[in-house]
Amino acid sequence: MKDFSKNILQTIERKNIQPLPRWIFFAQQAGLIGAFLLSVLVGGISVSVILFSLSDAVETGMGRMMRMHPGPFLFTYLPYVWVLVMIAFGALAYVEARHTKAGYRYRMATIVGASFLASIVLGGLLHAAGAGRLVDRRFAEVVPQYRGLDARKMHLWMHPQEGVIAGRIVSGSATTTLTIEDFTGMRWIVETDAVVSRGTIEAVPGERIRVFGSVVAPGVFHATELFPWTKQGAMMIPERFDGRGMLMRERKMPLRS
Amino acid sequence: MTDHGQCAEKTDEELVTLTLKDRELYACLIRRYEAPLARYVWRISGYSDDDIADILQNAFISAYRNLNGFDPSLKFSSWLYRIVHNETISQHRKRRARPQTVSVEENDDVFELLASEVDVARDADRAMTAMRIRAVLDAMDPKYREVLVLKYLEDKDYREISDILQKPMGTIATLINRAKKQFKGKVEDGPLSTIR
Secondary structure, three states: OOOHHHHHHHHHHHOOOOOOOHHHHHHHHHHHHHHHHHHHHHHHHHHHHHHHHHHHHHHOOHHHHHHHOHHHHHHHHOOHHHHHHHHHHHHHHHHHHHOOOOHHHOOHHHHHHHHHHHHHHHHHHHHHOOHHHHHHHHHHHHOOOOOOHHHHHHHHOOEHHHOEEEEEEEEEOOOOEEEEEEOOOOEEEEEOOOOOEOOOOOOOOOOEEEEEEEEEEOOEEEEEEEEEOOOOOOOOOOOEEOOOOOEEOOOOOOOOO | OOOHHHHHOOOHHHHHHHHHHOHHHHHHHHHHHHHHHHHHHHHHHOOOHHHHHHHHHHHHHHHHHOHHHOOOOOOHHHHHHHHHHHHHHHHHHHOOOOOOOOOOOOOHHHHHHHHHHHOOOOHHHHOOOHHHHHHHHHHOOHHHHHHHHHHHHOOOOHHHHHHHHOOOHHHHHHHHHHHHHHHHHHHHHOOHHHHO
16 A cells, blocks of 8 residues: 555545535524524423423313213324324434434433424423414414314313303303303303302403313203313413404403302 | 655645645645555445545545535544545445455554454454454444444544444444444354454
8 A cells, every 4th residue: 555645545536526615504503593493492392382282181080071971082182193293303413413413422322302392392482372273273273283282172062961161151150150162163051050160261252261060951951060162372372263263362251240 | 746744744634725726736645645545445445556546536536626614623534534434335335235355454553553442252263354444444334334334443533433324422432332232242153253
């Protein structure tokens, strides 16, 4: 290999090989780090939707519902699409981090653990800010194949003979009787004089609620517990709907009893 | 061409910076590393001199093309060993179908050092011939062979091996332990004829 270095330099010269510019390496690293952060963000959004769904389940008599319909309950409240998205982007985050300059120095468990932890913390913050609910609702609006929590929940909460109904308030009072229209369009007189728990119900027209109790006569439901249709987080704007079912942001005055 | 005196007083990192301004100075780095790298390729692959020259030529050209991507937090030697290692693996995949011949040109002392470090039991075993140790190495899983070669024959520390093979240091420690066990097992398994 006496003339080895000479041969290589001649080859470099003959083929006009130049060192790649520094910015290419910089862009490559920046791209990988950006993609990693994006994956963590998507993971965080997934976690926020999962938390939104789970917290909604926890608030509304989870134990009773699980005993009544364990399979549908899990299918309804475990947002498996978002669990899959979270796992997929966690894996993607690992691949991206592993290909950064120093990524190989960390064990797979460290990178995956760190990215999931970051997604969980971020997801918790996003959930507290109401992002999980907004994302779920927005996806349901723009992606025809996506069934948001609302759509999934409707089936679960339409079992009057088993003591649960849900629908929109048409009129009435949270302390005497309410008229509600369930999601099949049927109207119910809900007796609310014996209700022991009202959650954060305000009993305004258009408000969607869930009711535990029993059917006492055709079209008449004796309520023991009332819950809002969706859990109202501290930072969330309470949902209100107009007569056409459109979501409104402004509050309406509560009905007088 | 550059003279040897001009190269000797410069560090690798200084030569990288200078090469980016004057291509001719790359010869300094090539001359500095061609022999150890050729020996390294031979140790992990057993390739012929011609094949090794091809691998090194590709590796040095690749290193030159990527010189701006050299990470100064690494040793330049680790970065270069990594490129050569990857090129050797790449060539190995292309040539997998071709049978390899074991040639023994290594200094016996190096292999005896390996046998001693790996603690192949009895003193009598430590007097194994270079040929036998070479054959044991060739019979090992490549992932174990390469860590033993880097640790005991190339005298690299854990950080350097981690940088060359692009694996965490904890993984390197595990690989070395397992490699030592496999080496010892193959040595104790029986005569050379059963090894390969």
